[in-house]
Structures are given as structure tokens and as C-alpha cells.
Amino acid sequence: MAEKKVYEKTLGVMPDVISGFCPGCMHGTVHKLVGEVVQELGMLDKLVRVEGVGCCGLGQQFVSHDVIIAAHGRACAVATGVKRCSPESLVYTYQGDGDLASIGLDETVSAANRGENFTVIFINNGIYGMTGGQMAPTTLIGMKATTAPFGRKVEEHGYPMHVCELLSQLKTPQFLVRTAVDTPQNVIKTRKYIKQAFQNQIDGKGFSLVEVVTSCPTNWGYTAKEALTFLREKMFEEFPLGVYRDKDKEEA
Amino acid sequence: MAERVFMKGCEAIAEAGVRAGCRFFAGYPITPQNEIPEYFARRMPEVGGVFVQGESEVASVNMLYGAAATGTPAMSSSSSCGISLYSEGVSYCASARLPVVYVNVQRGGPGIGAIQPAQQDYLQATKASGNGGFRMIVLAPATVQECVDMVYEAFELAQRDNNPVLVLTDGVIGTMMEPVVLPPMKTDEDIKAMKAKFADKACTGHEPCKQHFCFPGSVGTGQEIANKEAEKMYATWDKDVRVEKYLTDDAEIIFAAYGISARISRAVVKQLRAEGIKAGMIRPITVSPFPYEAFSSLDFNQVKGILDVEMSIPAQMRWDIDHAVQGRCPINECRRSGGQLLTNDQVLEGARQLIKEVL
Numbered sequence: 245m246a247e248k249k250v251y252e253k254t255l256g257v258m259p260d261v262i263s264g265f266c267p268g269c270m271h272g273t274v275h276k277l278v279g280e281v282v283q284e285l286g287m288l289d290k291l292v293r294v295e296g297v298g299c300c301g302l303g304q305q306f307v308s309h310d311v312i313i314a315a316h317g318r319a320c321a322v323a324t325g326v327k328r329c330s331p332e333s334l335v336y337t338y339q340g341d342g343d344l345a346s347i348g349l350d351e352t353v354s355a356a357n358r359g360e361n362f363t364v365i366f367i368n369n370g371i372y373g374m375t376g377g378q379m380a381p382t383t384l385i386g387m388k389a390t391t392a393p394f395g396r397k398v399e400e401h402g403y404p405m406h407v408c409e410l411l412s413q414l415k416t417p418q419f420l421v422r423t424a425v426d427t428p429q430n431v432i433k434t435r436k437y438i439k440q441a442f443q444n445q446i447d448g449k450g451f452s453l454v455e456v457v458t459s460c461p462t463n464w465g466y467t468a469k470e471a472l473t474f475l476r477e478k479m480f481e482e483f484p485l486g487v488y489r490d491k492d493k494e495e496a
Numbered sequence: 497m498a499e500r501v502f503m504k505g506c507e508a509i510a511e512a513g514v515r516a517g518c519r520f521f522a523g524y525p526i527t528p529q530n531e532i533p534e535y536f537a538r539r540m541p542e543v544g545g546v547f548v549q550g551e552s553e554v555a556s557v558n559m560l561y562g563a564a565a566t567g568t569p570a571m572s573s574s575s576s577c578g579i580s581l582y583s584e585g586v587s588y589c590a591s592a593r594l595p596v597v598y599v600n601v602q603r604g605g606p607g608i609g610a611i612q613p614a615q616q617d618y619l620q621a622t623k624a625s626g627n628g629g630f631r632m633i634v635l636a637p638a639t640v641q642e643c644v645d646m647v648y649e650a651f652e653l654a655q656r657d658n659n660p661v662l663v664l665t666d667g668v669i670g671t672m673m674e675p676v677v678l679p680p681m682k683t684d685e686d687i688k689a690m691k692a693k694f695a696d697k698a699c700t701g702h703e704p705c706k707q708h709f710c711f712p713g714s715v716g717t718g719q720e721i722a723n724k725e726a727e728k729m730y731a732t733w734d735k736d737v738r739v740e741k742y743l744t745d746d747a748e749i750i751f752a753a754y755g756i757s758a759r760i761s762r763a764v765v766k767q768l769r770a771e772g773i774k775a776g777m778i779r780p781i782t783v784s785p786f787p788y789e790a791f792s793s794l795d796f797n798q799v800k801g802i803l804d805v806e807m808s809i810p811a812q813m814r815w816d817i818d819h820a821v822q823g824r825c826p827i828n829e830c831r832r833s834g835g836q837l838l839t840n841d842q843v844l845e846g847a848r849q850l851i852k853e854v855l
Contacts, residue, residue, distance in 0.1 A: 255704040255705075256704065258705060259705070287701075288703075288704050289701055289702060289703050289704070290700075290701035291701055292699050292700060292701055294562065304709070304711075307707075308704040308705045308707060309701070309702070309704065309707050310699040310700065310701055310702055310707045310708045310709070310710075311699070311707065311708075311709050311710070311711075312562065312565045312699050312709075312710040313592075313709075313710065313711055313712055313713075314558065314561075314562075315558060315561075315584050315585065315588050315712075318554070318555070318558035318561075318585070321550065321551075321554075321555040321556075321558035321559050321562065322558050322559065322561055322562035322565075323562060324522075324548060324555075324559050324562060325520065325522065325548075325558070325559035325560060325561065325562025325563035325564075325565070325566075325570070326562040326563070326565060326566055326699070326700075328520065328546045328548060328559075328563065329519070329520050329546060329562075329563045329566040329568040329570075330566040330568075330700045330701075332700075332701075333566070333700045333701045334701065350551055350552060350554075350555065351551070351554075351555050351558070354550075354551035354555065
């Protein structure tokens with residue numbers, strides 16, 4: 245019987261490099277999806293990654309495309325400089341919640357409001373991963389963090405920040421979506437959203453952001469399986485999945 | 497034939513940048529340098545360049561970083577407290593070896609300080625413009641013409657070394673008008689050549705696994721290797737040292753001043769010469785690398801005293817002069833700060849005091 249190829253690893257990641265992400269982490273899945281989608285779009289040779297600081301910065305070791313390391317929080321400003329000077333490049337930022345929603349919130353909101361024509365991949369796992377489990381703007385109420393050892397309290401820390409909802413108050417952004425990669429079905433959905441976010445850039449439609457709500461078993465203090473349960477029961481409750489802005493649909 | 501026009505310092509700086517090939521500018525409003533971003537905002541569309549008003553100085557310098565990572569000649573400007581916010585971004589540009597140019601039109605400080613002219617960022621500019629111990633060439637113009645020439649040259653130096661270059665001026669020179677001869681406009685071909693020179697580093701997209709990195713730092717020994725490479729570059733800067741020696745051959749009293757303070761000091765030197773006093777001036781033109789040799793090689797049997805003139809309290813360039821002179825003659829200071837301009841009378845008074853003490 246002749247062999248039939250049913251799966252091929254994307255050229256968007258290095259062929260023989262193993263990712264350094266923890267077991268149960270979802271960064272790897274998202275990287276794979278970015279690679280697959282851009283390969284399908286035939287744009288891998290134009291792809292420029294502007295990388296945030298945190299666990300999101302581990303991707304540089306195994307993606308196969310151009311990487312610009314931004315200072316913590318500054319990815320959307322750096323990407324603005326890159327895309328404005330090299331409009332033919334396909335530019336995306338890859339940022340975590342501390343990077344994008346805390347130290348870099350100004351850059352995120354301002355780039356979104358200018359309608360900068362690049363794509364943002366935003367990983368929201370409600371915690372600072374690389375620095376060891378400190379409280380993020382997206383940490384849930386009651387959730388323990390090394391800098392909120394008694395759990396996040398509304399009276400002290402306020403409520404978790406909702407990036408898609410916040411940005412959807414702006415008129416300019418083209419596409420804002422919150423999604424997940426916890427099930428095959430959600431992976432397929434996320435793949436579609438990431439593709440649309442890059443297609444929007446190719447079509448010159450402006451700012452597109454894909455927020456992926458993910459787990460962090462290591463810093464949540466759970467096994468990978470427990471983390472999945474927490475993700476589905478608690479994280480999705482606080483951060484409802486769905487499309488928050490799609491100008492294409494609004495105009496249709 | 498060279499074009500001679502009457503221009504304000506800040507606008508001349510911006511036009512010189514455009515003529516040097518700058519095709520990306522990002523900046524944030526801050527007095528007294530607003531005319532630079534304003535000029536770029538209307539000029540860039542004429543030359544196919546990009547102007548972005550950043551949401552902050554922090555964002556602006558990081559836009560500059562991104563622009564430079566594509567190989568686009570890029571520049572920015574700010575003033576004192578804004579320049580403090582540039583520190584991280586400039587440090588990243590230095591570490592990633594990006595050829596950016598930026599201008600500090602100094603005002604008073606520390607803190608929000610005053611919007612009036614000052615020279616209070618000397619040590620920050622020349623010794624530690626960010627974390628990590630990198631160095632930059634820092635040019636200090638004393639006229640609008642020098643602003644033009646130095647911004648133009650700054651692009652050449654930045655691209656030669658793949659390192660940031662700072663033009664350190666102040667609110668007097670930035671806001672006054674003088675006649676200037678503008679340099680020739682770099683052609684599209686010239687700019688293409690600049691980009692081509694950076695093509696082996698530019699991050700604009702490449703074939704899978706043939707990717708480029710813009711990497712400000714490295715883990716393990718990689719960072720140390722990069723630091724040593726940068727040090728080799730710094731060691732080549734002896735040839736870049738520039739200094740003006742004004743009537744120093746027979747001078748017994750030496751004024752040490754840069755930028756606007758040097759203009760005031762020059763007038764006082766003339767006045768003292770008219771009185772028969774052998775005064776002269778050493779004016780650092782590059783404040784980094786500093787012209788130590790100009791001071792250390794003085795004949796201290798002849799030179800009786802040095803007057804350090806700067807618009808900073810405490811004095812800052814004084815550190816470099818001390819380092820060169822090593823106690824071989826007295827050094828007095830004549831200073832103002834917080835946006836207060838030195839006057840000829842104050843400098844003259846400082847000189848007379850020194851003369852009384854040493855002659």
C-alpha cells in the first residue's frame with residue numbers, strides 16, 4: 245500500500261528544536277498554529293515576530309522566522325516602527341498578559357487606536373510565568389500569586405482586566421477575538437481566527453488581536469489536568485470566549 | 497551651489513536629518529524641541545518617509561528601535577526628562593547594534609525641571625545613557641550650523657559603527673535662528689545603499705530557518721562576547737575625538753566649555769585678550785569620546801588655572817576635566833542651572849576671580 249502523508253510539521257518552526265515550555269503549557273500549540281497559518285498564506289518568508297518579555301520570549305529559540313526582541317511591554321511600539329518602515333513584511337507581536345496588559349497597556353491601546361496594520365497574538369494565562377507566578381492584571385479574584393499570597397482581592401487589586409472588552413471601546417480596531425486551544429475544536433477555531441488576523445493585515449485592514457486564554461500549570465500550582473479544569477471552569481467564566489469585534493461582519 | 501538659509505535650530509536639525517537620509521521619525525511633544533517633530537510631521541510626506549507621534553517617549557524610542565531593525569535610517573528627539581524615558585530603548589538599540597540617531601535639546605532638571613535651556617544631562621549623555629554600560633559618540637554643537645553638520649554626520653557615524661549616536665544640544669541653540677548652509681540631500685539611491693549595508697541584519701522577513709534576529713542581549717557567555725565586540729568598536733574612536741582650541745597657544749587662563757557655554761566663554765576670552773590677559777578656551781566638540789588629550793597635554797608651567805563654564809549645578813563636565821588635569825593646576829567653576837542662562841558678566845566675574853587667585 246502506498247504511503248499517504250497525513251501530517252507535516254509547519255516550516256514556521258525549526259525542524260529539530262524542542263520547545264522549552266513546561267508540560268501542559270499551551271504556548272507551543274499557538275506557535276504551531278501561527279506557523280501553519282502563515283505557511284498556508286504563503287508568507288513565511290515575510291514573517292517578522294516582535295516578541296515580548298516573559299514566557300512569550302521563549303519562542304525565539306524555535307521559530308524559524310525573523311525575530312525582534314522588544315523591551316518588556318513595548319512590542320506594539322516596536323511593531324509600529326517595523327510595519328510602517330517595511331509594509332511588505334507580515335508583522336506580529338507575541339505577548340503575554342503582563343507584557344501586553346500591564347507594563348505595555350499604553351502601547352497596546354495606542355497601537356490599536358491608531359489602527360496599526362499588524363497582528364497581535366496575546367496569551368492570557370492570568371499569571372506572570374517566567375518570573376515565577378506573580379499577580380498579573382488578569383489574575384482571577386481569589387487566585388493566589390507570589391505577590392498576592394492571600395489571593396487577589398477586589399478592594400486591594402481591583403478586578404481582572406479584560407483586554408478584548410477594553411479595546412472594543414475603541415472605534416479603530418478591525419478584529420478582536422478571545423479564544424482557547426484546550427480542545428481540538430477550539431484549536432481549529434483559533435487557527436481560523438489567527439488566519440483571519442493575518443489575512444486582515446495582508447488586506448491592509450488594520451489592527452487585529454487574537455487573545456488566547458491558556459493555562460499555566462507550573463505557576464497555578466496544578467497538574468496539567470487540574471489546570472485544564474481550572475481553565476474551563478474559572479478562566480472562561482471570567483474571560484468569555486468569542487468575537488468582540490469583526491468589522492467585516494459589522495459592515496456585511 | 498550650497499544652499500544658505502535662515503533657520504531655527506530645531507528645524508535645522510530636522511532638515512539635516514531628512515537630508516542625511518532619515519526616513520523614520522518618532523517623537524513625543526516636549527518643550528523646547530517641539531519644532532523637530534512638527535517639522536518632520538510636514539516634511540516626511542514630501543520625501544516618502546514616516547512620521548509617528550508616539551503616545552509617550554517610551555513608545556517613541558521603541559518605534560525607533562523597530563524602524564532601525566528594518567534597516568531604515570531613523571531618528572528621534574526629546575528633551576532632558578523625556579531623554580530619561582529613552583534610556584531603556586537606547587540601551588536596547590546599543591545592545592542590538594542599531595544605527596539610530598537622537599537629539600537631546602537640554603532643559604533644566606532634575607525631574608520635570610524647567611523648560612528653559614540647561615546643560616544638566618552631561619553625565620547621563622556621556623557616561624550612562626541607559627543600563628548595561630554601553631557607550632555612544634556624543635556630539636555637542638555650539639551653533640545652528642554645527643547642529644546641521646553634526647546631525648548629518650551622526651547618521652554616517654551611526655551607520656559606520658551600528659551604534660546609537662546622540663547630538664547633545666540645549667534650549668538656546670534649539671530655539672534660536674541663524675544662517676546655515678544645508679548639506680546635500682541624500683538621494684533615493686543613497687538611502688537604498690544605506691539599507692543594503694544593513695541588509696544582512698535587517699528583520700523584514702526571510703526564508704524559514706534563514707531568519708535574522710534583532711537581539712538586545714543574550715544568555716550565558718553570548719552577552720559578554722557582545723560586550724567585548726562593542727568595546728573593540730569604542731577603541732576605534734580615538735580618531736573621532738574633536739576639540740576646538742581657541743587662543744590656547746600662549747594662554748595662562750583656559751576656559752573649558754561646550755555648546756552654548758562655549759559661545760559665551762568665547763566672548764569673554766576676547767574681552768580679556770583686549771585687556772592684555774592671556775586667556776584661551778578648549779571646547780570639546782565630541783563630549784564622548786572626550787578630548788582628554790587637549791587638557792592633559794597642556795603646559796602647566798604656562799597654564800595657571802582652568803575655568804570650567806557650564807550650565808549645571810553641580811558641574812558635570814568638571815569630572816572629565818579633573819580626570820585629564822590630575823590636579824596639575826587649579827580648576828574653578830562658573831555655573832548656572834535650572835534653566836538660568838550664564839551671562840557674559842557672570843563668566844567674566846568667574847574669570848576675574850580665577851585670575852586673582854592664580855596670576
